[in-house]
Amino acid sequence: MSLQSTNMGPDDLLRLPTSVSPVSIVPRVPDLRPVLIVLHQEMSTPGRVGNALRLLGHRLDIRRPRFGDPLPATLEHHAGAVIFGGPMSANDPDDYVRREIDWIAVPLKENRPFLGICLGAQMLAAQLGARVAPHAEGRAQIGYYPIRPTTAGRAICANWPEQVYHWHREGFDLPVDGELLAEGSDFPVEAFRTGHAFGFQFHPDVTYAMMHRWTTRGHARMELPGARPRHDHFIDRAVHDLAERAWLRDFLDNWLARMPLIMPDAGIAQAAE
Template sequence: MTRLLVVVPSDTAPPARLGDWLRAAGLELDERHLDAGDPLPADLTGHDGLLVLGGPQSSVDPEDVAPELVGVRSLLAAALAGDVPTLAICLGAQLMAQVGGGRVGVGVDGPEVGAALVAKRDAGDRDPLFGPVPLSPDVVQWHHDEIAELPPGATLLASSPRYPHQAFRLGRHAYALQFHVETDPETVRRWAHSDPVGVAATPFDADTVADRAEAVHPDLAEVWAPFAARFADLVRAGAGAPVPVP
């Protein structure tokens, strides 16, 4: 079984549907929940790929504020150095940008929260994971920080007018998504009722933000479940395992 290390920095942002999609695509998930005190491995030995999820921590927090992120950065650095198949989401994407030499800071245009669209860039058409993604896919946004500068050599794959660095690739196999694709409606509803600052940056109240996000979840599954399957194929190929024929 091809094995994916899944780093969950906070149980407020679980793998949710993305975990289901990856298991359905044939991956074994080794989940490490940092809230529960699960230890992180020193390196990626015994794993064929890496998934780093989101959380309320800030990627610019110093070590004394967010010591749990030190090991996450180390694993991302190892993945980038070895061009290991990697998917990093929201906080994970910001950490990957930092580790790769980019810059992250507090979002200059305030929090970006709720159901939204992003625009695939031309480079996405030529990318094995992003190629089949529609030009303007639905996503869920929930971030207060922004990826202000991409790492050197990064390929920008998706953008938006408010925050341009929405998805990028480093090397051949490491992908970062500033937005969320993994959520279920219950998770987003919890976020909406626990983040008054984020919700205040929208024209809506918490329930409306959650309702609008719930309405796009079928569209999220239609686009991003196949994306997850393509990422699983990438992990399997890197492990030398056979990739299923559609």
């Protein structure tokens, strides 16, 4: 029976025989399982990224493998994972560093959302076989520096900030099969992705309070070649932070949209379209 072939009005629809049933629309709700957060120091926090994830309804499962916390064998019970930065290197021989790099194979194999920030991005690059190394001339990026999104990067997020906050003196090559999302000058690879895994060399997670702590406790880093003086960090933040904050919110919305969605009645995960 075709409704288009009749002159039936709205009232006639109420008198349809019981054999004709309306289309069932099942709502799909976001996957709000906790996000795995990997930190590297006792007092580290997930900063602005953690705040944004909480606002989106996610609990944070915070773990510090450096201090004995285990990493899960699967991300089945998590919506995604973020590995943050730290003063150590992805090239360090410490057992926990090697374990974290090896563990990144889990979200890659399961094709689950993963985000690496600074050290976390370097660990992702190392897991994918790319070289992680200091700048050839010993230069560092400590402060705000320009970033140039690629066409692929703009497809992920349309509005990138002109400059983003950095705190590193090592960088990495683009992994084989990695897609370059943004590039810089002293360190050419600023952002990349492979599947649902993303790596950012910069720090969109840094809050105003974190910037105060880092520039106070890590003041010696600002003597490195290429580093910005402390007062420039706060001057530049006043100029660029609003755009970086908006970009982060846009990125996380897209990153979370890649997560599975849950059919509420069946409890079965369904990939986002």
